[in-house]
Amino acid sequence: MKRPKLKRASKRLSCSKRYKIQRKVREHNRKLRKEAKKKGVSKRVKKDLGVPSSAPFKEEVLREAEQRRLQVEEEKERKRQVKIEERAQKRQKDKEAANRETEPKAKKARRDDQANRLAKQTVNKSSKQFLCAELNKVIDASDVVIEVLDARDPLGCRCPQLEEAVLQRGGNKKLLLVLNKIDLVPKENVERWINCLQQEFPVVAFKASTQIRDKTVQQAKKSRIVASNEVLDKSRGAACFGSDCLSELLTSYAAKLQSEAALKVGVVGFTNVGKSSLINSMKGMFACNAGVKRGITKSMQEVHISKTVKLMDSPGVVVSPSNPRSSVVLRSLQVEEGHESVLDAVTTLLKQCEKTQIMLQYNVPDFRNSLEFLTLLAKKRGYLQKGALPNTEQAASVFLADWTGAKLSYHCKVPGSHHLPPYLTDSLLADMQKDWDLSKLRSGNQETLKGVKFPNQASSVTFTSKGPTEGVMTVCEEQPAAAATEGGGTQQQDQPEQTAEDSTEAEESEKPQKTSLEKKPKRVQFQSVPIDISLSAGSSGDAYDFNTDFK
Numbered sequence: 001m002k003r004p005k006l007k008r009a010s011k012r013l014s015c016s017k018r019y020k021i022q023r024k025v026r027e028h029n030r031k032l033r034k035e036a037k038k039k040g041v042s043k044r045v046k047k048d049l050g051v052p053s054s055a056p057f058k059e060e061v062l063r064e065a066e067q068r069r070l071q072v073e074e075e076k077e078r079k080r081q082v083k084i085e086e087r088a089q090k091r092q093k094d095k096e097a098a099n100r101e102t103e104p105k106a107k108k109a110r111r112d113d114q115a116n117r118l119a120k121q122t123v124n125k126s127s128k129q130f131l132c133a134e135l136n137k138v139i140d141a142s143d144v145v146i147e148v149l150d151a152r153d154p155l156g157c158r159c160p161q162l163e164e165a166v167l168q169r170g171g172n173k174k175l176l177l178v179l180n181k182i183d184l185v186p187k188e189n190v191e192r193w194i195n196c197l198q199q200e201f202p203v204v205a206f207k208a209s210t211q212i213r214d215k216t217v218q219q220a221k222k223s224r225i226v227a228s229n230e231v232l233d234k235s236r237g238a239a240c241f242g243s244d245c246l247s248e249l250l251t252s253y254a255a256k257l258q259s260e261a262a263l264k265v266g267v268v269g270f271t272n273v274g275k276s277s278l279i280n281s282m283k284g285m286f287a288c289n290a291g292v293k294r295g296i297t298k299s300m301q302e303v304h305i306s307k308t309v310k311l312m313d314s315p316g317v318v319v320s321p322s323n324p325r326s327s328v329v330l331r332s333l334q335v336e337e338g339h340e341s342v343l344d345a346v347t348t349l350l351k352q353c354e355k356t357q358i359m360l361q362y363n364v365p366d367f368r369n370s371l372e373f374l375t376l377l378a379k380k381r382g383y384l385q386k387g388a389l390p391n392t393e394q395a396a397s398v399f400l401a402d403w404t405g406a407k408l409s410y411h412c413k414v415p416g417s418h419h420l421p422p423y424l425t426d427s428l429l430a431d432m433q434k435d436w437d438l439s440k441l442r443s444g445n446q447e448t449l450k451g452v453k454f455p456n457q458a459s460s461v462t463f464t465s466k467g468p469t470e471g472v473m474t475v476c477e478e479q480p481a482a483a484a485t486e487g488g489g490t491q492q493q494d495q496p497e498q499t500a501e502d503s504t505e506a507e508e509s510e511k512p513q514k515t516s517l518e519k520k521p522k523r524v525q526f527q528s529v530p531i532d533i534s535l536s537a538g539s540s541g542d543a544y545d546f547n548t549d550f551k
């Protein structure tokens, strides 16, 4: 009888064939094991036993390993992002090229022309020549120049080149110092700075309102639910102190001049010291663009405060690259322009203050270097990136913004002895003090100090100031990026570093660091050991070929 045809072939085998296959497989596996043994590679991957609890530096070793892992992952992520960007740029270029080929000639010429003009405008506005020219325009047009100083480091905010330029220009210009952000400095420190600075120029203590916002922003935020502590913060930030004193001083000076035109007052200083906020506070509305971001003001802007007084906002003074690194970090736009990484900037700042104070201020445990500090800060604040990794870059940006913006309370010691800078003479000083109602100014400052809520000495970080910051008043042509970083060469992140405990150490950190082996503290070194785990049989002569041997 004919058997019906099966749908699928049967898998049944004769026993002898099955045993033969099993024997061949066993032989094949044995051969592989033998070869692996000869090469010294065991098949089983040894389990990482970790660091024994009895190890003397267990925590440090673990921390080091964790940091290394984070660094590797960050590097990978960075490379991935670069690749993505490159690919996107290439795609964009290809697309543009394709469009250009199909576009009519006239339209193409018009578009190119417009693009060129736009590019010229944007480059010009942020170029150093443009910023210097605008600043000079403000100085030339002013009857009175107000140099705004951040009360947290007043000396570091003074620019000898700027002051000299004001004094040397004709027109009997007056120079006033405004000590802004006094709400971030202990009261005793503010008083000492006022006494010190007024030996040279009249000084006005000021606390600008940080809550004056653009109307459109205000409306967008209206519907947002506000946390209770934010309300308290707002009321503190909204208050402005010193504006009455300053406007009275300027009005009485304008009256003394008996000029028909309004008194022109130029507001100058380094970036983010609060020039625009001062003008907004005096005006009582959002007249100039202000914010935590540095370098917002790019050009001169006039704001009428009253019939007799007109304030002029100016871009921040361009910082000379010859300054110490900490001054460059705080006052210049190196980070924003991409000449210095934000991580390097934080490393520099951390060297200028005491570690314990930073730990208390940011509520983080002990750390050994800036990267570790940023990792701890990122974890604490929940700045995480993909894969729940701490976002140290974001933590660094926030840290830097605290130092230059409106948040962190820190102060510098007032110098014990006072010396006149070379560009100032006694007769010039007498000239500068003349025509001001100084008694009114003194009582006004006292009123201001009574109103402001100051932080106490213990909660303020002590910072080592590097003295006046050199500025650039004229730039002939745009300095290349390399020149801008000169004198502030970037420091390797993985180099061992410590926060400075004393000023001598801090000073040493300003010098270029030597990478001598003896100077490096001993650390556990991790080295990658190449392990070949490929079990390739093709290299040996008696290689087992499953296809042929099996048959």
Ligand SMILES: Nc1nc2c(ncn2[C@@H]2O[C@H](COP(=O)(O)OP(=O)(O)OP(=O)(O)O)[C@@H](O)[C@H]2O)c(=O)[nH]1
Pocket: 180, 181, 182, 183, 184, 206, 207, 208, 209, 210, 270, 271, 272, 273, 274, 275, 276, 277, 278, 289, 290, 291, 292, 293, 294, 295, 296, 297, 298, 314, 315, 316, 404, 405, 406, 407
């Ligand atoms: N706490 C506090 N923050 C202030 C004070 N004045 C200004 N700020 C803050 O400091 C930051 C910088 O202020 P701006 O007015 O933009 O400074 P600027 O000098 O005009 O800056 P550029 O436009 O970059 O030149 C902002 O975040 C302000 O809110 C102040 O008196 N106290």
